[in-house]
Amino acid sequence: MPQFDPRRSSFHLAPRLFVAVAGIAALGVGLSLRHAAPSKPLAAQPASPVAVAALQAQAFAQSSAPAGFSAPVETPVTVRSGETLQAAVLRTGVAPDEARQVVTELGKAFDTIHIKAGLAFQAAVAGPLDRRGPLRLVGLSLRASPVKSVTLARSFDGSLRLRELEEKVRDETTVAKGQMNGSLYESAEAAGATPTLTAEVAKLFSRKLDFSRDIQPGDEFKLVFDRKVTESGRTVEAGELLYAEIGAKGQVTRFYRFKEPGAAQPEFFDETGKNIKGFLLKTPVDGARVTSGFGMRMHPILGYTRMHQGIDFGVPTGTPVYAAGDGVVEEARWAGGxxxxxxxxxxxxxxxxxxxxxxxxxxxxxxxxxxxxxxxxGSTGESTGPHLHYEVMNAGRKIDPKSAKVPAGTILAGRDLAAFRAEKAHVDQLLAGAPQNAASRNLADAGTILLR
Incomplete structure (x- = not known):
């Protein structure tokens, strides 16, 4: 196995981290480390972003390189596809027995067997001064989950000490807002929404808006959703989308989530209590741009003008295509062009x-x-590139999907409308700038540092 020589790099980790720890201590944020039996936690303190940094800094700075070894040097490692954590540790240049010991210690803090490719960690290793033999692990730090950080540090006696830290997680209802800058996915992610949540928003507005033509840079959007968030502000999990708003084409479209009594699933309604679930979707794919509209056109392959009886959406091959409405599959076959x-x-x-x-x-x-x-x-049949051809027919006649006057959704009334208005008022209060802590529901308080 090729081994790297720490002396070929001028980056020495320990001195810099000692300075970092000193700075943290000066701010009064240093962690208390006390000896105790390995099976019991030695300390428990709230986890904050600064505490996470301090934990990693102390883990490396307090570790010791064995006698006859150079100062530790940091190396980043990412677990590859099909690779075990032990194999990834081996790539730092340590001996197989030491890699096995490292994984055994880490296994006391999290599942080291069922790991995913892409798991990253930082390892501090030291090389023998005579350049003979394997490297020695001095320290290791990784994020085992969105809320847990784990470090290993080698003590003066040669043993490895395990440290765990879990950040506090709280459930909250949050408002994310911003302006369109690039795609909806990019803009919403910058405002704090997850890709899954944004996909739901895109599908929601595909009933009313054409994202390729109706949305312009600078158009504003607002989202209200539940989420689990750490102290440092990282979203661990996005919950239900409660409200979505997009201002485009000179008007603002607002959708509120509401579950009617006795309904199996919640639906989205406009401000008046009208179900926005129209009869058919205007755009049956996400993130689509119209490449050819309904009407007469020059056929790109046949080379003459003829009627284009649908709309083409330019999307990459493999993009999911959604059913535009409830129904039955009448045909699924090869159809020439x-x-x-x-x-x-x-x-x-x-x-x-x-x-x-x-x-x-x-x-x-x-x-x-x-x-x-x-x-x-895809791009099967007579096609110049990946896209979806979409047609709408009524009574056997093909019509423009963008202008088709399809049946509208249901409208709430009576007690259902009153219940909807109550939930709408709560969301409107959040949008108007109600204190965030009034909307938050702190359900978890699990921030601890476990030192073994």
Whole structure:
């Protein structure tokens, strides 16, 4: 195994970390470390971002390189696909027995067997002064989970000491807002939303907006959602989306989440209590841009003008395609120039069709629900590149999906409307700037440092 020589690098970890620890101590944030039996925690203190940094700094700074070894040097390691944690530790240059010991110690703090590729850690290693033999691990630090940090440090007697720190986690309702700068995904992520949450927002507004044409840079958005968040502000898990708002085309579109009594699932309603779940989606794919509209056009392959009886959405191959409405799969077959083709039959004489697919998820005769993934986009048939061809038909006549006047959703009334207005008032209060702590529900208080 190739080994790296610490003396070839001028970066010495310990002196810099001693300075960092001294700075933290000067601020009164130093951690208390006391000896005790390995099976019992030696200290328990609230975990804060500064405490996390202090824990790592002390773990390395208080570690000792064995006699006859050089000063420790830091090396970053990332677990590769199909690689065990022990194999990753071996890549630091330590001996197999030492790598096995390191993983055994780490196993006291978290599951070291079922790890995922991409797990990263920092290891401080020291090389023998005579450049013979393997390196020795002096310290190691990693984040075992979104809320837990773990370090190992070698003591003066050669033993490894394990330290664990868990940050406090709280459940809260939060407001994320910002302006469109790039895609909705990029803008919402910058405001604190997760990709999963943003995907729900995109699907929600696909009923009302064309993201490729209606959204402009500078358009504003607001989201209200539940989340689990650490002390340092990292979102551990995003919960339910409660409200979504986008200002575009000179008007603001607002959606409120509400579960009707007796309903199986919550739905989204506009300000008046009207269910926004229209009969059909205007855009059955996320993040799409219109590359060809409904009407006469020059066919890009055939080379002459003819009617284009649908809309083309430019999306990468493999993009999920959603059922535009509840219905039954009428066709799932090869259809000449349309390539892999699917047609859904809805109520009231309505049908939707999807062309140039790379694959199907459902089969003919199967019932589907609006928003369900039914296929994946592709470039099969007569196609110049990856895209989705989408058609809407009523009573056998093909119509423009963007201007199709499809049936509207239900409207709340009576007690249901009163209950909806009460939940709407709560969300409006948050949007108006109610104190964040009034909206937060602190359910967990698990911030501790465990020193073995």
């Amino acid at each position: 349309y390539g892999r083709w699917m047609k859904l039959k809805h109520t009231g004489g309505w049908e939707t069709a999807y062309g140039h697919l790379s694959g199907w998820v459902v089969r003919a005769g199967q019932h589907v629900h609006q928003g369900q993934v039914i296929a994946y986009s």
